[in-house]
Amino acid sequence: MSESVTIVGLGGSMRAASTSLTSLEIALEGAAAAGAKTQVFSIRELDLPMYTPEHSIPDAAQRLADAIAESQAMIWSSPTYQGSISGAMKNAIDWLILLAQREPPYLTNKPIGLMATAGGTHGLQSINAMEFCVRALRGWAVPLVLPVAHSGQIFDPEGRLTDDKVGGQLRALGAEVARAAFQFQGTGTCDYAERLQLQAQ
Ligand SMILES: Cc1cc2nc3c(=O)[nH]c(=O)nc-3n(C[C@H](O)[C@H](O)[C@H](O)COP(=O)(O)O)c2cc1C
Numbered sequence: 078m079s080e081s082v083t084i085v086g087l088g089g090s091m092r093a094a095s096t097s098l099t100s101l102e103i104a105l106e107g108a109a110a111a112g113a114k115t116q117v118f119s120i121r122e123l124d125l126p127m128y129t130p131e132h133s134i135p136d137a138a139q140r141l142a143d144a145i146a147e148s149q150a151m152i153w154s155s156p157t158y159q160g161s162i163s164g165a166m167k168n169a170i171d172w173l174i175l176l177a178q179r180e181p182p183y184l185t186n187k188p189i190g191l192m193a194t195a196g197g198t199h200g201l202q203s204i205n206a207m208e209f210c211v212r213a214l215r216g217w218a219v220p221l222v223l224p225v226a227h228s229g230q231i232f233d234p235e236g237r238l239t240d241d242k243v244g245g246q247l248r249a250l251g252a253e254v255a256r257a258a259f260q261f262q263g264t265g266t267c268d269y270a271e272r273l274q275l276q277a278q
Contacts, residue, residue: 082258084108084251085144086117088154088192091165094236095121096194096228100247101154103238104192104223107251108152113258116144120165128171142175150188150258151216152251157195157203170210184216186261190254192223192247194232200224217261221253 086105089098098119105115123137145151153170155162176183189211193203201224211218223246225231231240238244 081114082112082149082255082262083114083116083147084150084152084254084258085148086115086152086154087120087141087169088152088166089119089121090156090163091121092156092236093121094232094234095119095156096225096232096236096238097154097156097192099232099236099238100192100194100223100225101152103244103247104152104154104190104251104254107248108255109251110248111252111255113150113255116148118144118169120163120169123169125165125169125172128168128174134175138172138175141169142173145173145184145187146176146179148187149262150190150254151184152190152192152254153207153211154192154194155203155207157193157197157199160199160202161206162193162203166207167210170207170214173214176214181215183214184211187216188219188254188257188261189216190219190221190250190257192225192250194225194228196228198224198226200226217257219250219254219257221250223247223250
């Protein structure tokens, strides 16, 4: 087993008291308790412009891409807007086109944990939308996901979680992503370079 894995969290909303950012931070605590190093990128703090191919590359997008390329796994956490992920979250994912020319490209070999907060019960739809993106980016969606429902009842107005049971579920998701990251690193059975070598033989 590899000595260390780094998990990059990406998520939250443009809102200061973001429940999806709080959820992401708690999940990363679970990942850290399971032995991973963690780094978080808040959508609000990234403040990315809308992606266009003609745009000069913003520092924030470059920092995000570099951190992801150096990492072994990610956790994504979006608010649910109109039955899917927010536009700001999708825009951040669109900026991951910056990983196209890396070797290996995009999110190859990386397990990605998915969670979403929702005022009602549509969170799983956001998770499914993110899973499409993970697959397009050649990542591996971790089977355990967490739609956090009824956010208005379990977060206070400052965006702090008030439900210990949900806190435990978020930490468990983080721990599961760490377990997957160690597994990918440790056995090498999912390794991209190894697969290319096999194809060349
Ligand atoms: C524009 C907008 C659209 C929303 N659409 C939905 C929805 O379709 N289904 C749902 O369950 N909650 C919906 N919500 C509620 C949010 O998912 C919920 O407040 C969530 O906790 C917001 O995440 P945040 O605190 O990170 O901003 C919507 C909220 C906004 C502002």
